[in-house]
Amino acid sequence: MFDVLIIGCGVVGAATAYALSKYQVKIALIEKENDVALGASRANSAIIHAGFDPEEGTLMAKLNVKGCRMAKDLCRKLSVPYRENGSLVLSFSPEEDRTIEKLCQRGLKNGVPDLRIVEKEELHQMEPALSEGACRALYAPHSGIVSPWDYTLAMAEVAVKNGTELHLSTKVIGLEKLSDSWMVHTDRGDFESRYVLNCAGVHSAEMHNLAAEPDFRIIPCRGQYYVLDKCEGALCTRTLFQCPSALGKGVLVSPTADGNLIVGPDAVNIEDSEDTSTTAEQLAFIRRAAEKTTDKINYRNSIRNFAGVRANSDRKDFIISFAEKGFLDIAGIKSPGLTAAPAIGEYAAELLEKDGLNLTPKEHYDDRRKVVRFKELPPEEKNRLIRENPLYGRIICRCETVTEGEIVDAIHSVIPATTVDGVKRRCSAGMGRCQGGFCGPRVVDILARELGVEQTQILKDKDGSYMLDSKL
Ligand SMILES: Cc1cc2nc3c(=O)[nH]c(=O)nc-3n(C[C@H](O)[C@H](O)[C@H](O)COP(=O)(O)OP(=O)(O)OC[C@H]3O[C@@H](n4cnc5c(N)ncnc54)[C@H](O)[C@@H]3O)c2cc1C
Known part of the structure; x- marks a missing residue:
């Protein structure tokens, strides 16, 4: 019998296994795909957000700011490509000036360090490729860019090295409550565990509904991207956001941790949460939207398009709570979930400990990871x-x-x-x-x-x- 069984090995499942694997706890990590990080965790903007976006007082704000603070050291320790490149939210009008000022105030309340508004002259010195229309910006010097799949893989690898059992190509199809544990039915046999953690991304409502009464909905929302060759990677140094709208953070232009340039995403609600196709129409929309930020991108150097699906929910905040005794939802982890993941892992460990799980540190815990590049x-x-x-x-x-x-x-x-x-x-x-x-x-x-x-x-x-x- 396991102490903790985690459904889903995206960045959230991996970070949770990583946080728990320091302790004398028997962990199973169950993933339906043939590798880790094949959901939203491989197809996103890869930004370690500073934390000025989420509403003050939400779990999302707290875990975003903490996750951003953790990222630099964690990436260094685990040999994950990461760069603290900073971000700018651009204003193109007096109305957007008010938005960035509001974001700045919110960020300061959330505890984001060193946020400030930069004026036009400094802004254009910082980023010469910006279009003339950009007149001010909110500057967050400590946001970063990361390799999202390597972040996930690194945390999962350390968890596995420290005893976590990873079962790939194993899909959870049923959950049965026993007196003091759960029987987890998969297409590769049954697993018994005292706790079950629902980290199933776009499928987290389905997993919840196998264990408890329906409570929330996941509204899959697809975002598409351009990736440009490294010859475009130096077009900007920082991540360039436009002002957020009801649809999300909007189209960004950013270098990647590997030195490419990324442009996107759009935000379109879809029926099929696994549909990661790209469309000519939405890619054209992204190009038009990015023109406002800069007209210097040469799309002839585009080397790939891809799409990821956000696990948006009908809640404003992340859903991290016990749905039943021993069944913890870590659900609806939309953006900034990549940033927040290591903090979510630690928060999940705290909730389990409060619920009675004994977290005695392991005597021999090895969290080194060396990768030859x-x-x-x-x-x-x-x-x-x-x-x-x-x-x-x-x-x-x-x-x-x-x-x-x-x-x-x-x-x-x-x-x-x-x-x-x-x-x-x-x-x-x-x-x-x-x-x-x-x-x-x-x-x-x-x-x-x-x-x-x-x-x-x-x-x-x-x-x-x-x-x-x-x-x-
Ligand atoms: C377009 C887009 C842009 C984004 N940009 C950013 C960003 O710049 N910064 C940021 O911080 N966040 C960003 N995010 C959000 C971030 O990517 C997610 O919050 C994060 O990846 C969620 O991780 P997860 O582990 O919850 O989900 P996932 O990575 O989707 O993992 C869930 C896993 O559960 C598995 N699973 C599902 N059902 C079952 C089952 N029945 N049995 C076994 N396994 C199952 C899936 O196969 C999957 O591997 C973005 C997301 C998108 C889509």
């Missing part, structure tokens, strides 16, 4: 690695300079990459300008060799996404 190493270190393992001397992804050694590391890591996109998320092979056009077949070959399977069995991404019908 060959191209970032000094020449002497590169030479040493190649002497030790000649696979580090073979470049497989030319766009991103990723070696065979790094790909093999990813395939044999704590949570192994088993798909082409799993390799991409772990070591960036296929993330560059050609998007795997050159290295894709080589990655398939390496995966097949290392996993001891036929090339035709290798998947691109989720279950069923076969790439080949015969050997290369």
Whole structure:
């Protein structure tokens, strides 16, 4: 029997497992997909928000500000790409001036440090690519950009290294209350646990309804993006927001932690919460909206479009509370959920402890994580690695300079990459300008060799996404 079973390994499930894995607690992490971070946690703006957006006094405000404060050290400790690049909310009119002043006041009340309004001259010195119409801005110097999938993976890996059982490709299909525990039915057998934590993202209302009376609704809301090649990545230094509206934070232009430029998202409510398709119409809308911020983006350098689905709910705040004895909802975790995740994990641990779970620290807890990023190493270190393992001397992804050694590391890591996109998320092979056009077949070959399977069995991404019908 487990002490805690977590449904869903997005950033929230991973952060919660990470927070709990410090203690002598038996944890199961159950994920329906074949890898971690395949929901909203892989397809978002990747901003560590400062915390001026959420209403004062909400859980969202408290956990956003705390999560932002935690991100820098956590990313350093776990080798996650992160940059504290700061953000600007732009004003283009006297009415928007009032909005940024209101956001500034709210941010100060929420405890966001060093917020200030910058005037036009300073603003345009800070960001020369801004359009002339931008006349003032709210500046939050401590917001950041992160690799969202690596953030999730890193926390999940540390949890697994410290004893958490991760079950991938395992879908929760039923929940049964026993006298002092829950029986969790999955498509791969049953698990008994004293506590069940509902971190199922867009499916969190469905999970809630398996355990308790219906209480809230999830309203899936899709956001689409452009990703531009690294040659556009230096267009701006900070994350450039427009003023928020009823639809959300609006279209942003931002560098990414990997050095690309990202433009988006829109916000469209959809029926099918798994529908991450992109549409020409909405992408055109995003381009038009971003023109207001800057007309300097060269979309001929666009290398990819993608979409993510927000788990918006019919509540204004995050839903983090016991729905039944032993069943904790961590639901409706919309933006800024990526930012808040590490703080949500700690908050969930506090709630469980208050409810009677004994949180005795482990004697041997190892939260180190080292990732070899060959191209970032000094020449002497590169030479040493190649002497030790000649696979580090073979470049497989030319766009991103990723070696065979790094790909093999990813395939044999704590949570192994088993798909082409799993390799991409772990070591960036296929993330560059050609998007795997050159290295894709080589990655398939390496995966097949290392996993001891036929090339035709290798998947691109989720279950069923076969790439080949015969050997290369
Ligand atoms: C377009 C967009 C932009 C965003 N931008 C930002 C941003 O810049 N900054 C920020 O802080 N936040 C942002 N967010 C919000 C952030 O991405 C989310 O709050 C966060 O990723 C939610 O994490 P999660 O773990 O709750 O959900 P998810 O990542 O969706 O994880 C839920 C997991 O549960 C699994 N699951 C579901 N049902 C079952 C089942 N029955 N059995 C087993 N597993 C199951 C799913 O497969 C999934 O892996 C954005 C979101 C979107 C969509």
